[in-house]
Amino acid sequence: MELRGVSVHYGRTCALSEVDLTVGRGETLALLGPSGSGKSTALKAIAGFVRPSAGRVLLDGADITDLPPSRRGLGVVVQNYALFPHLRVADNVAFGLRARRLPRAEVRERVRETLELVGMAGYARRYPRELSGGQQQRVAIARALAIRPPVLLLDEPLSALDAALREDMVAELLRLRAELPDTTLIHVTHDQGEALALADRIAVMRDAKLVEAGPSGRLYHRPSREFTASFLGAANLIPVELVRHDGDDLVTVRLGGRELPAGPVTGVPGGAVALGVRPHRLGVHAPGRELFPATLKGVQWRGSGFRLDLDLELTSGSCPVRAEVATVDGLPGVGQRVGVSIPDGCPVVPLG
Numbered sequence: 501m502e503l504r505g506v507s508v509h510y511g512r513t514c515a516l517s518e519v520d521l522t523v524g525r526g527e528t529l530a531l532l533g534p535s536g537s538g539k540s541t542a543l544k545a546i547a548g549f550v551r552p553s554a555g556r557v558l559l560d561g562a563d564i565t566d567l568p569p570s571r572r573g574l575g576v577v578v579q580n581y582a583l584f585p586h587l588r589v590a591d592n593v594a595f596g597l598r599a600r601r602l603p604r605a606e607v608r609e610r611v612r613e614t615l616e617l618v619g620m621a622g623y624a625r626r627y628p629r630e631l632s633g634g635q636q637q638r639v640a641i642a643r644a645l646a647i648r649p650p651v652l653l654l655d656e657p658l659s660a661l662d663a664a665l666r667e668d669m670v671a672e673l674l675r676l677r678a679e680l681p682d683t684t685l686i687h688v689t690h691d692q693g694e695a696l697a698l699a700d701r702i703a704v705m706r707d708a709k710l711v712e713a714g715p716s717g718r719l720y721h722r723p724s725r726e727f728t729a730s731f732l733g734a735a736n737l738i739p740v741e742l743v744r745h746d747g748d749d750l751v752t753v754r755l756g757g758r759e760l761p762a763g764p765v766t767g768v769p770g771g772a773v774a775l776g777v778r779p780h781r782l783g784v785h786a787p788g789r790e791l792f793p794a795t796l797k798g799v800q801w802r803g804s805g806f807r808l809d810l811d812l813e814l815t816s817g818s819c820p821v822r823a824e825v826a827t828v829d830g831l832p833g834v835g836q837r838v839g840v841s842i843p844d845g846c847p848v849v850p851l852g
């Protein structure tokens with residue numbers, strides 16, 4: 501599946517701006533970004549629900565930009581499942597097969613197989629209203645998969661479910677993916693955990709543009725853009741000065757008058773840079789000579805640990821950061837000064 505320079509406008513709103521993106525066969529891609537960044541619009545352009553104002557959509561090298569959705573042969577699952585309420589589960593799943601005029605015996609067999617695939621074999625005769633939200637979502641996925649589409653498009657398929665059910669469904673989607681190794685999955689989400697759990701590659705979107713796309717591990721560990729570092733893994737971005745390159749992609753940076761080994765560094769030009777430090781990698785202690793001085797601004801207990809809001813004191817001014825720690829025993833109270841440790845080897849990203 502390929503998008504080549506695809507733009508979409510709704511009236512005067514530009515919802516997608518010159519997006520280039522390729523997804524390989526059998527690959528799972530997450531389109532990740534904040535609300536309104538254009539993720540759903542990108543999915544709709546692939547499905548054929550909106551017409552690009554520029555660019556082309558290709559499937560297996562063939563240009564499908566001008567084909568109506570029904571002739572693209574793709575599977576689509578949207579946020580609120582949209583099952584046909586007056587049809588039983590089996591008839592919902594059979595819908596696309598009957599539209600393709602498959603023989604009855606084949607339809608019956610395919611429905612049985614597909615319901616089994618999503619763990620809903622025992623529910624064929626129920627109506628959608630007799631199912632839970634998670635079960636309805638499984639049926640919606642079965643309905644999209646029944647025609648064995650080469651590409652399955654999922655638009656926030658888990659957003660209507662509660663947190664526990666969402667985690668079960670992530671496990672379910674992973675299992676499904678293993679059973680359908682040739683099916684390409686494109687998954688729209690604003691949840692970075694879901695994207696990291698499910699996707700081989702992630703495409704990060706912001707303000708109608710593709711910020712960066714790449715293998716999930718690379719994007720998490722070596723983001724090359726500030727927005728990727730902060731959105732994927734909620735890294736603190738601490739402005740630093742680049743002192744020197746130490747070979748490969750390692751560097752030395754200066755922070756608060758001290759030098760610190762850092763990297764990987766990806767695609768940093770001459771401009772301003774920041775250290776991307778995940779909240780769980782910051783250490784917070786009583787003040788000490790080897791530590792960076794900070795003020796403790798707030799403490800939130802999160803059950804499994806604490807979230808601390810701090811103001812890191814730098815020569816250039818203060819920088820708000822967030823830390824996640826297991827305990828606050830021995831720490832001064834809110835409003836007091838603390839010491840922060842920053843590990844070596846944090847990624848460096850260009851600012852802006």
Ligand SMILES: Nc1ncnc2c1ncn2[C@@H]1O[C@H](COP(=O)(O)OP(=O)(O)OP(=O)(O)O)[C@@H](O)[C@H]1O
Pocket residue numbers: 510511513514515533534535536537538539540541542690
């Ligand atoms: N039918 C429409 N008419 C006008 N503007 C639209 C329409 N659909 C979306 N938009 C606008 O286009 C932009 C991108 O919307 P889109 O739904 O693609 O974002 P998204 O990243 O999927 O957001 P969310 O996570 O909230 O669903 C937004 O500014 C939105 O307000």
